[in-house]
Structure formats: C-alpha cells, structure tokens
Amino acid sequence: MQGHTEMTQAETTALALPEIEGAIRSQENPAHFMTAKPIGGRLRAWWRDTLLCETGAALRVVEVGHIVYPPRFYVLLDHLMPRVTASPIRTTCPLKGHARYLALGEEEIGWTYETFDFATVLAGHAAFWDSHLTIELSPPSSTKS
Numbered sequence: 001m002q003g004h005t006e007m008t009q010a011e012t013t014a015l016a017l018p019e020i021e022g023a024i025r026s027q028e029n030p031a032h033f034m035t036a037k038p039i040g041g042r043l044r045a046w047w048r049d050t051l052l053c054e055t056g057a058a059l060r061v062v063e064v065g066h067i068v069y070p071p072r073f074y075v076l077l078d079h080l081m082p083r084v085t086a087s088p089i090r091t092t093c094p095l096k097g098h099a100r101y102l103a104l105g106e107e108e109i110g111w112t113y114e115t116f117d118f119a120t121v122l123a124g125h126a127a128f129w130d131s132h133l134t135i136e137l138s139p140p141s142s143t144k145s
Helices: 009-016 117-122
Strands: 033-038 043-046 048-057 059-064 073-074 086-091 097-104 107-115 125-128 133-138
Touching: 033 117, 043 073, 048 117, 059 117, 086 107, 107 117
Parallel strands: none
Antiparallel strands: 033 059, 043 048, 043 133, 059 073, 073 125, 086 097, 097 107, 107 125
16 A cells, blocks of 8 residues: 555554653653652551661652553662661562572561652662551641741
8 A cells, every 4th residue: 555654562652641740651662661750749658567767858750661550659778777687588670670589587578769860760679468457547737927
C-alpha cells in the first residue's frame, strides 16, 4: 500500500501510553513507569516497636508494571534511626536499578537501590516491607503570622 509504513513495537507502545506528568519510564519498556512525589508532610515509620525514622523528606512512589503496585514510601537512608545492615541478597528492577536488601538485626526489613541514571530520584532512599511496618503521616506544620 502506497504511503504505508510499518511502525516498530516501541513506536506503537509509545502512541498507546498516556502522558503522565512526572512519570519516570523504564528505558526497556515505557509501559513500566513510576511517579515519585514528596509527601508534603511528616512521616514516622516503625518496624514492630522500633522507630525507624521521623522525616519530612519522604517520597510516595507509585509504580505501574504488569500490575499497579501498592504505593510505597521511600525515606532517606540518612534519616534512619536504628542501625540497619545490608544483606547479601541482591536483585535488579528494570525501572529502578540494583536492589540491596536491608536488615534490622537478623530480620530483613526493606531495600534500597543503586539507581539507574533515569531513576536517581530514589538514590539514597529506602523502602520497607509491609509485614510489620506502621506508618504515621502528619500534615506539614503551618506557621501562624
């Protein structure tokens, strides 16, 4: 057919993807993406009875891949109060980077990433498994004039 050109799968996928403000997309699969936004308040996180952190610098990350994953809060590693150690387990996420898992004592509690260049928003942050995690969110403090 005259004037007809074949589109590559990447071009077809790009046409079908909605434009999402702030989306960070996988270089290999643009349909795999995340958004990372500051929470705009304070976050306190506990693992069992241990306070992990209290911070105003947390991110709320929503990831879409073959499913929409539950939102996760990522906190700066420097804001963690107890000493966590790196476990020997490593995995790779095609969107975020190379994961290093974190332990509190002998118990694995979460992970951090050696991020890919396009996912540096998560560099230096950690997230935690849901099993024994309690999160408390507070609105930002307002100053009275």
